[in-house]
Every structure is written in C-alpha cells, then in structure tokens.
Amino acid sequence: MDANETNIEDNIWAGILCAVFFFLIISLLAFPNGPFTRPHPAVWRIIFGCSVLYLLMLQFFMFQNYKTIMNIFYWLDPKLEHFHINMEKEYGANCSDLSFDRIYSTIDVFAWGHFLGWAFKAVLIRHAGILWAISVMWEITEITFAHLLPNFVECWWDALILDVLICNGLGIWVGLRICKALEMREYKWASIKDISTTTGKLKRVVLQFTPESFTSIRWLDPKSTAMRFAAVCQLVIFWQVTEL
Template sequence: MAAVSTGSRSTRKHAMAREEKERFRAINEQPVDDITLEFFYQPHTISLLSLCICGLLYVAFMRDDVNSDDNIWNGLCCMVFIFLVISVLAFPNGPFTRPHPALWRIVFGLSVLYFMLLVFLLFQNTQDTRKMLGWVYPDLKNGTPDEKEYAVNCSDISLARLWEHIDFFAFSHFFGWALKALLIRHYGILWTISVLWELTEAAFVHLLPNFAECWWDAWVLDVLICNGFGIYLGMLVCQKLEMRNYYWESIKDIHSTTGKIRRAVLQFTPSSWTHVRWLDPNSSYMRVLAVGILVMIWQVAELNLFFIKHIFMITPAHPVNVIRAMLIALVSAPSIRQYYMYVTDTQCKRVGTQCWVFCAITLTEAIVCIKFGMDLFKNAEMGWIVFWFGVQLLGSLACVYLCALFAKRNEHKMDADGDGMDSDSASRVTPIHQQYFVQHRSCCTPEKTPSSSNSSPDTEFSSSPILRQRAKESLTNGAL
C-alpha cells in the first residue's frame, strides 16, 4: 500500500513538473498555430549556412582593407549580422508569433547585444567611451549638454504659448503613451506611472535641469493631454481588438487575389487578443508587490534615458536616443507579456528569458549612469533621493492596492446582479486557451474514462472545474 502511495505521489510530481515546463514554454517559446506558407516557417539551416559562408568569402577577399577604421566598422557590422543569424536559428520565439517568430528572435538577439555592450562599457573610462561614441557618430565628439529651459515665465499662460509646446516631441509623447497602453492595458497602472513620473522629474530636477517645467506644462500638457489622451487611445484600441473574433484562414485556401493580399496584410496584426487582469479580487499581497515592482522598473527605465542623454551629451533628437528608444519599446513588449504571465499564473514558476534580459538592461543602464556620472551624482541631495524612492514605493503599492480593492468591489457588484466572475472569466477564454488546456489535460488527469474520450473538447473544458479554475488564473496565453 505504501509503494502504491509513493508511486502515485511520484506520478503527480512528474505531472506537475511536466505541466510547469509546458507553462514556461508557452511564454518563452510560443508555438505557431497558423502556418499559412510552410516555406517561411521551415528552418533552411543549410541554405542559410551556405549564404553566410559565401558572404564571408566575398567580403574577406573582394573588399579593400586599406582603411583601418572601415575595417573595424565593417567587421563589427558583420559580427552583429552573424550573431542575429544565430539568434534566428537558436533563440526562443518569446510569447509572440506575429508577423513572424524570426522577428522576435532578432529582437531578443539585439537585446542581448545591447546588454553585452553595456557590460563592456562598465570596464571603460569616460574619455575612451566618448572616443568610441565620437568614432561611431563624429558629431558627438564635441557634444554639449542640452541646455534648453522649459520653466521660463510660467505666469504667461496663453493659447499661443500652449500651441508652441505642441511640437514633434508632444506627438511622440502622445503616441508613446498610446503604445504603453497597448502593452500594459490597465488604467490604474498607467495613471500611476504617469503621475509618479512627474514626481520623479521634481525629485531629480536638481541634477537634470531639463526636468524643470511650468506647472501647466507638467500637469496639463503632459499628464492630462499627452498622457491622458494617449492612454485613452491605446485602451480604446485594446477594447476594439478584445471584442473582435479571430478566425484565421490559410492563405492557400483563399482563391481571390484581393483576399490573399488582405490576408498578407493581416499577418502584421495580432493573432488573438485576450482580456488582461493584472489584479483581481483574489490577488495576494505578493501580486500587489510584483505589480509595484513593474511600476518601479518602468520609472528607472525612463529615467535612464535622460541621464544617458545628459551624461554623454547627446541631443534629444540624435539617432542614438531614437535607436535606444525603439529597441527598448520592442524589447518591452514581450517582456511585459512574460512578466504578466509570471505574476498572474500560479503554475508559472520562472520568468521569461526576454523579461530577464530587459531587467538586466535596465539595471545595467543605471549602473552605467552612476559610473560615468559620478561627478554629477556627487551633487545629488540625498533628501530628494530618499523622497523619490519612498514616493515611488509607497505610491505604486498604494495605487495598485486601491486597484485591487476596486476590482473586488466590482466583483461584489456583479455577484449582486447575478453576473459573477466565473461566467465572466469563462466568456473571455478564447479557443486558444481551450486548445491549450485540452491538449495538456493528460498532464493533470491520471486516466480517462471511455465516456470522456468520446466527448468534445468544448464539453470537456466546460465540465471540468480544474480547467475552469486554471482558465481564470491564466487568461492570457494568446499570441498578443
């Protein structure tokens, strides 16, 4: 009897380990369910190897290698290209598969390269780092810090002056917050980040003069107009995509030319869009703390950009800042999805690799800023630093906790109206969730009865309380 009990526990332990591995794979190596053209999803490893070797033979023997600077630059570019080729072959897809998994493998490869570059910079001094920046971008050799002042004549409030502040950076600010709304999809967290960022600027204004703004510029133009309308637009797009039904047809099954073109264009849209619940009425204190950490990391990532610009004397519109902003935006998309699954899915025990690299990049950027801005940080007022840290920590946790209480209040209201969370959660489960849980049902059920083997997947899904509970715990296994 003891042997039978031990064998049963061992079976359950192996089943749980297998299910945990599948959960991690779902966020770190998302499979491609809809393959429209097999050619674009086959490895082609031998062909790719042949092209790479032929290209290396050509550039090694056919180019002029007299100029040393050109040799170093071309060698670095070729090294990056080969590394990205290896990224396509070896790195995981991440949680997204549209428009093609190879794109997100390249993004992961670029993030690893950027992280390695930051680690390399930690072993350099300020003079050598500036020489390297001047070698890549000669206009940065004699760079000067951005001394543009914004907190000038704040009492002069007129429509003409307000219109002067609606420039390219205002529109980029607006669309940036719309993108953040598409990534986070939670009003409470977005507004928390928006308000706390203004407090961050106030805390670091003694180090970064550009943070000095008029009150109407900070709280009206930035928070209410740019941030507010950007958040509203992004959440509106999320609502439209969430309400849409996704039924994908292979391009080979479409006979009209217009239909094929339309299907090719739709390849650049999400394959599914599921409801996001960062906080629900049953959220534990650890989940509230995890979401608070998300707010803190986001603030540090934003703050790094301004310190990098100031310390290395890079103008706001310089390609270095643009490339860095675009890379962080691309990397943050799968990182937030993986972190969301790690926070909300009790079966997910490990954070995704892209999220790990993003956190490493953010923290290493902060170390780089401290190392090369030591003269700047010597003038830091510790009172403001402690104030910033305390406000960020308490403010993020308080706002997130209030969001959890708000969700709990809505649950009681829905229960009073006869529309509980069970039916609401089940209605948001997409066919992708059903297919995932039905495929892995064998991991949780030791044996099947003959009657259950003849039932349909939808019947099995709706009749199993275990699957319904897990569907509520992980509502976002979709591609985007």
C-alpha cells in the same frame, strides 16, 4: 572579406559587423520562439537576438568610464563630437503667462511623442491604474532631476495638465480602447488570393503584422497575494529606471 593593412579602424568595424551578423544568424536558428508569432517567429528571434546584444553592450559600458564611452560613440559617429542640444526654447520660463498663444507654443513634437508613447504603453500594460501611476511618477521623476537635464524644467501647468492629463491621459485612453477593440476582433483566415478588392488585400497585409490573439490581463485583483503586489511595484520601479 580581406583585411585592410593600413586602416585598423575599418578592420575593427568590419569585424564587429561580421560578429553581429553571425550572432543574429545563430539567434535565428537556436533561440526559442517567444509569445509573438506574427508576421513570423523567425523575425522575433532576430529581434530577441538584438535585445541580447544591446544588453551585452550595456554590461560592457558599466565597466568603462565616461570618457571611454564618449570616445566609443565618437568613433562610431564622428558627428556626435560637435553635437549639442538646442536649448533655445525654454519650457519653464514665464509660467505666469496662461494666454492661448503661450500654451499653444508648448505643443510641439514632444506632445505627440507623449500621446503616441502612452498609447503604445497602454497596449503593452493594459491596466489603467498602473499606467496612471507610471505617468504621475514619471512627472515627479522629471521634477526631481530637472537640475541635471534642462529639458525636464517645465511649468506646473505644462507638467500636470498638458503632459499628465491631456497628452498622457488621451494616449492611455486610446491605447486601452484599441486593446478592447482588438480583443473582440474576429479573425478570418482567408487566403489573400480569395480577397477580390485591393483595399481588402492591403488590410489583410496590415493585419499580418498584428498579434495572432489578445488576452485580457488582470495585473491586480482582490485575491492578489503580497508577492503579486510587490512584483507589480517592482515593474513600476523598473519602468521608471528605463524611462530615465
């Protein structure tokens, strides 16, 4: 690749992409295998390399001021300079109106985001108590920081009933049911060539992207030590910081 003698920004961007590309190649060859083996350990080594790059980027941003960080984002994507959040829809207005139309109007793409997000979190954590603790604590976090982010302003019935009980609760229940079903699944390592039907072949391809096995996890039990309890509390706190 030849350097552009007139456009230094293109040269910097090309250099960054090249450095990222070779870092991911090194991660593919040198990083250790993780707990996931499907569809292939090499895929997860590349994903781990992307996670390391993301962590390094966050560490770099920690030493920059707000203006510098925003200028970097504007340079990466100039459209962000004129981007603004559409706040025409107010979730915390007219909370005394409990009509069906008012409640139905609050069910939008964010409701599905709550449901799907907590279903995936349940698959990751697999403990109902911790999941409910994180769910309730996150709603408290939204109330605490509502003065900073207008999207956090919600009616009490929206936060407690729609979010925590219905969307989050159903997501947690579905995720735990998925875990229970997958733990009882019987794997048949037949070659795809031996499957005669098209539906069976497609099902076999989809199963290739699922974990090789599932292990039942007990985060807390009556014999847990104080250090174990402290570690679980630390997990909950870090999860809240990541969500924020």
